[in-house]
Amino acid sequence: MGKIVCQHVSKAWGIGTADELLTLDDISFSVSSGEFVVIIGPSGCGKSTLLSMIAGLEKPTSGTILHNGEPIKAPQSDRSLIFQQPSLLPWLSLIDNVAFGLTLKGMNKKERYQRAQHFLSEVGLRNFANKYPHQLSGGMQQRACIARALCLGADIILMDEPFAALDVQTRYNMQKFLLDIWEGTNKTVIFVTHHIDEAVYLADRVIILTARPGRVLESVKINMPRPRDVISTEFERHRAMFVEHLRSEVTKAFAEQELAEMLDTRIK
């Protein structure tokens, strides 16, 4: 059984209004325990919407998403969503940010701090526990978000373009760092990106969505050993295949948009 299973999932916004918009259409796929899946697709095809539904923040219009065989109905601490902008509370120190959710789990202060300190050490921030978010770089803040997810006991980490706001060097470091954490903890990761190289570098499998409404165009396993050689023929072959798929989807999306605008102008 898959860790996460999407069964014929569709999502429309504004149902019954003039702005009704079908964003995702009949999405089915399964993610195994410990798998690293990357989702790519043209802008607006519903990647973030899909992650929000897996997180339990939004509900599908039709279809079902299962976590360990149970339908997802609401957010849970064992599924953690990490965004492009680090979502730390600015008025709390790092250790308090990381320990924050543990209060709700009824853990006493000593246990909370011990656990938070352990995960801050895991992500290389042991000496920054008493700093505030604004005193850290973007990459360090994202590492703290990962520490918080691990500390809360997430076994599925959902990442929505988490490194998009970082400079290139930090992005590469964070990719390596994330793979180390993933290999060391055997978490299941579902990761959205616009960067093809990032997808090829990180993924066990890449799911490509079509232009809106997003459907599964391809699901491609990447069997290259890690760390991946970004100048190898195999890396280039995957990169070229994904670029080709995305190009044709983006071209379709533009053609549809132009047609819609043309019809709109004629109607007016």
Ligand SMILES: Nc1ncnc2c1ncn2[C@@H]1O[C@H](COP(=O)(O)OP(=O)(O)OP(=O)(O)O)[C@@H](O)[C@H]1O
């Ligand atoms: N809460 C919402 N209410 C109404 N429409 C929404 C909502 N959230 C997203 N949408 C619409 O759904 C579509 C898909 O958005 P989404 O952010 O999921 O796409 P995406 O593939 O992640 O895009 P990008 O790659 O540009 O981040 C967009 O047209 C967006 O405007």
